[in-house]
Amino acid sequence: MSLQTMIKAVFVCSGSLVLAAGAARGDATTSARAPAAQHASAASASAPHANSDFDSDSRADFSVWRPNGGTWFVIRTIDGGVATQQWGTAGDVPVAGDFDGDGRTDYAVWRPSSGTWFVIRSGDGGVTTQQWGTSGDVPVPADYDGDGRTDFAVWRPSNGTWFVIRSTDGAGVSQQWGVSGDVPVVSDFDGDGRTDFTVWRPSNGTWFVIRSTDGAGVSQQWGTSGDVPVSRPAGT
Secondary structure: OOHHHHHHOOEEEEOOEEEEOOOOOOOOEEEOOOOOOOOOOOOOOOOOOOOOOOOOOOOOOEEEEEOOOOEEEEEOOOOOOEEEEEOOOOOOEEOOEOOOOOOOOEEEEEEOOOOEEEEEOOOOOOEEEEEOOOOOOEEOOEOOOOOOOOEEEEEEOOOOEEEEEOOOOOOEEEEEOOOOOOEEEEEOOOOOOOOEEEEEEOOOOEEEEEOOOOOOEEEEEOOOOOOOOOOOOOOO
C-alpha cells in the first residue's frame, strides 16, 4: 500500500467528497521557514487527520469538504443545524484545526502548488494566510507546543523531516524523524498536551515516537503491512 493510500484512509475519499472523521533520533533546529525540498517526492494530497468540532461543544461534528467546489458542509451537533462555507479550490488539502485557540475548529486548506495555508479564524471571521511547506510535503497540523492552538506543520517524505511553526512564539523548528515510506501520525502519546513526532512504518508495522515530555525516542510494533494507523490528533 502506498503512502498516498495510507494517508487517504484517514481522510476517507468517496466520489467528490472528502469525509473528515475525525529510527535514530534527530535534533530539533530552528529555521525561518520550511525550506523547499531538494528532491520532492510525489506526496499525498490528503492530510492525515482533521479536527472537527466546529461549534465548540466538545463533540465532533459530521463534516465534509467537497473538492470540486471547495465547499464545507457541517452538521452542528449543538443544534442539528447545517452550516456551509466555500473555502478552497480543487487541488487543495482540507486541514481543519483550531488555529486561533477559541475552542472551535477553523475552516482551513493547504495549497500544495504554493505551500500556502488559508484559514478562516472562527474567533473573528478574519483570514490568515501562511506560506509553509512545498509541493510533495504532507500537512500535519496539530498542537505541538501545548498552547491550545493548532500549529502550521508539514512532514517531508523525501527526507523524513518535520517542519513546525510554533504558535506560542512564531519560531520555526524542524525535526528529522522517519524515512521515505513511513506514514506520519499526529497524536499525543504521553498525555502532556503536546503532539509527539510520530511515524508508522508499513513495512514492519512499527510505531516510532519522540515523547515531548522528555525527548526520548520509543518504538512499538503494532500492526502489519496493509494496515492503516488510526490514532487521532491531540485535543480531538
